[in-house]
Amino acid sequence: MLVILDFGSQYSELIARRIRETQVYSEVLSYRTSIEQLKQLNPKGIILSGGPNSVYDQKAPACDPEIWNLGIPVMGVCYGMQLMVQQLGGEVDRAERGEYGKASLRIDDPTDLLTNVEDGGTMWMSHADSVTRLPDGFELLAHTENTPCAAIADHERKFYGVQFHPEVVHSDDGIALIRNFVYHICDCEPTWTMETFVEEAIREIRAKVGSQRVLLALSGGVDSSTLAFLLHRAIGDQLTCMFIDQGFMRKYEPERLLEIFDHQFHIPVEYIDARDRFLEKMVGVTDPEEKRRRIGHEFIRVFEEGSANLGPFDYLAQGTLYPDVIESADTNVDPQTGERVAVKIKSHHNVGGLPKDLQFKLVEPLRKLFKDEVRNVGRSVGLPDEIVRRHPFPGPGLAIRIIGEVTKERLNILRDADFVVRDEINKSGLYHDFWQVFAVLLPVRSVGVMGDQRTYAYPVVLRLVSSEDGMTADWSRAPYDLLESISNRIVNEVEGVNRVVYDITSKPPGTIEWE
Template structure:
């Protein structure tokens, strides 16, 4: 079940302070009660993307599982409800269904894809297979614009993904659009404030999708766009204080944007009750530890404890090559180190009888989804801070960013005053270089990868590509060798893989079309300056099918 954590964000593309819709003011320390738009998750990996688009419209949203009853939903006093897509057929045995009582509650509802079909079935419409599946870009014919399609042209392209279709709309509903494979591609009953579309307006491949969602929110549901990152700060500060009370808290600080923003939020909430712990596990890139002290600690004044655990992690990882095993080992050892650090924090305080009860983590929603944390979502890989946590965890977790995407975290970080050098830093995984070495992790292999990574990062910065590229993992194929020639002699070295990607939220990504001269410079420097490497290759795979990190 996806946890009910408040979240907020700017409109798409907003990067700095004050970029709010006209008439919306920033009130970071004045929490307000926002009635939520509930996104009912029918098992789609992109249910959170719907909530993200709602937040881009500056409207507060939460995700709830499809197993929630109508009473559960109404108990949250929703301002509107959106039914997500999903992999099932509405007429299949055991398929999720929608209780018709939901549509008698007077709450505005929008059904999307599977949610649209479940809505039609519950209201007496007809859903069946058409014999023609629609996947990807699809031509839509708009016959009546209604509320959701207001301002839409008669012909447009939308993103479909379905094998079933609504053949007849429920009684009292107007059909707004059709496609070749969808006799009823959109309908509405404006009087009852019930709306539905067969396509996915939440994905960027539906160019007018955000407009359709905003039409539903603003016109169909009558909502005001007044949710922003300031609300996230105020709401989370309030929740953290309620959760922590006067207990001691430690935070695993890596120097990346996620842990830094999480630490800044918790510090805002509980002040000196927080001690940040920076674990040097030996899997860091060049200069990581120095950046933490120089940028984050210097700007925030947070209490920092540095733990040298390099030997411990390398010993635990010795002999292991399976990616899931490595992730779980790293997650386990992180927790064990934090437990030791917690005892030291208490001892250093001189306060007898006190203990550290809480551990802050910079967990984001993509971590949760890929670790199988969404309702019906597959376990793609266990993130060290989600699926990799040990069963005997002695801390209660504080995860104020768990329902946010990376760009939303950056917006919150800017509001909190986190240094821009950290806010705009390329994402770096918690397991570090340990999951960028394909094969066993050793000190020698880490040195090779660290040197190659430093060159790539230096050249990307020199070329001014740090903001254009979302992330550029540098991967060492440690168990692969190839023949080369250097200095008129034969070499048998390792290949390095460059994985530059562009993304908004890490849920989907495409490989970045980098200038050839930058690639050439990186390749030349790595093969000249890192003796163990004689080949540099470029990964041109999108996500899906490939994840951003190789492991």
Template structure:
């Protein structure tokens, strides 16, 4: 399945931190490949992945205390591997505790939120681990003889109170004498979180670990990803035929382009009209793939069967599972039909992304992760699926996929389309789904996107859409009483879709959207704007 050429990698062991995925992303932003694995992953298991050239490890934070009876630990073989290790918060405690030091409750040194670490001049020694602060003095216009005072973000109730043999303290805070520790052989512990933006020099610290300590090349680019992925696809599929589930979003489109580059006309794309699409979705997909990209495309009208299965279903998890299963059944039927013309189809390709896998808590994600929601193309798939799956984007974030899409020649407008969930409008209609409610939401969503585009901020937003709530409210129109639908508008800014903030749309824009919705969309008399970040909410409502 994988290329024989090994890929330099940093392995992030997830001990349950809310920032674990962010660590992985920060490493990748520096063009170094990174994988997030469960905390209990062993060195032997990692060495069985022939495509990995492991250059170092990062131990994430987590909610546990190392002195708890059931506290997760790191495989001792990783700690004794001789490879550089960066322990963050709980990861620092793992290093201290498992290598012979001691960790205890902070006793007045608990730190949550902003803090300042004091780095003495001798912390920049040339020994491997001490290079974690290299180059920072120059950024502050200070000499190497000056102490550094760096703003960081803390979140811990325990502290290291006894160092393991060979370690020394590199930095402290006003309330904690042990904020950074290091061993000359490349083991570093940070009590703070360099992966969050509140740690101003976090990127520089991570880069020092990657390049000065782990000696990574930083050559993981969209070009190298394309070459490697195409080779992997070609090796896996061989001479078999593959059907690609095309949703209309950038993810499945990029997956299709990669597979087409790998196996050419062995690929057939199938676009299923579930009846839960946005306005003009079907027409745009057909035009782009058949007219612009010239990739074989089959369109299946399955509105009636999907809406019949969704009738009276309220629970969002059940909706996702029904839709996931029904998609597979459609693909199986289509594969049988196509097999009569050109031979059997063994593979099904999907545009599954890393955040999809993480939120669905699939088998290959960290064991400490909690399922947020079942993505129809991950946890929503039926157990008796007849296809072998091909998911070339499974380890990538959205921005990485967009970069690859541009490199592959996908039209600009398509590359920057806002994500559209595989279950479609079915999970933006809160509660039961029927054709009438879908029509209301389709019209409302069209208004929201048109106004966002007119305002010139479409590219600035990660996602924007309308939600049809199950609430009806009293209104007045033309001196008459109405009792009609409440539509919620959602717009967020995000880089990786793992976290997101609500977009500060202007009052004038919100007023235009609201005015059009209540005047142009029948059955709507009230509009609300969602101002919740992710977390605690998800981007979608269901």
């Protein structure tokens, strides 16, 4: 395995994902992880992530300097490289010119770390500080027009640093650089597969749960459905699936979910109609964080009440994933000052929305996986392709795709508009060309003309994005005729809508969801 020490970068999990693409297990840990803990894990190498700080700041986060005496390869990325330089006797200063976005990498030493990395290729930069003096034993591997030390190495001790971000898709040959570090420098072997994960997860589930009962919050999405199949294989009848219809699902989805689980795979599902209950919790609520918090809390309350009718349960199973955890930023809080190293983007209902008096112990075997890995686990445990390839759908559902207060009228409008979007995408044969496609309802009205009459109705936003992992995303260049057919159908079929607009914002600076 490899360890990534996280200094607050939003891309730390992405580094882990890239390493796992090489079929080597990686794990993200806090930069405060002690040397004793690292020795117990016995990693083949360590990567220091980027971060929002400057190494010369008074309270800049730093790892234990004993890391340099472990005798294993270490690679610093962006802030991680600057920290390596500073701790080993070099210097880092504010750059005359920062460097953000694409930069052409000029290679000075094409061997070792930069083998098969093209000279002049693009690498993604995001830094205001630069290395101004290398520590003893280091040499220059590459530079850019604005950054004299874009890649450095101490070959003898196997210490490496890159000022750019090889983990992002914008970096040409970034994965080649990561492979060089993983295979040739750290001498790892490609033994991390989803088949081995399933075997290990089943062992861990059985050891943790024993003979106790588990209640699964089934939503019908890829994550919870994969978890249901995995848990059913591990503990059989000890698992009870409960589907709570909170009224925020897409059109026809509750019916389809019960058909697949009950009739096709004979996995019993307890159905609870809680639509009125959840809608009542949304009255007067406009803040998206408050929406997520209330929905998360209400989910737990309904589970607690439902479980009392079905018999006592010791564990609650959740399909929490790595991106949920990193975006909720619960892992990098200074225990003494309470300050966050990573900036919280948004709370996820299954991470930041759980009440402190939770009556269950949690089972979250997918917590360290990315979405594409979960899909592969789903295939390994027999999940039907219809669910495996389903687009991601947020736990709070349509409630966070209605900007402002959630009402029954707005839910009906959005549900109908969203159905049109997905129906047209399916008819076009392009469903699997997108990461996500959905509609957003705005709490404003605009003037329109229908049948020679003035209208004053809602606008609907189309959000069609492309992504590999959900950590970054770009708006999709959808065919104009597809956008036209979606727009025509929405304004003609969905009462209360007279305008359709297209969101052409990437992530970052936006997020995939609007709330």
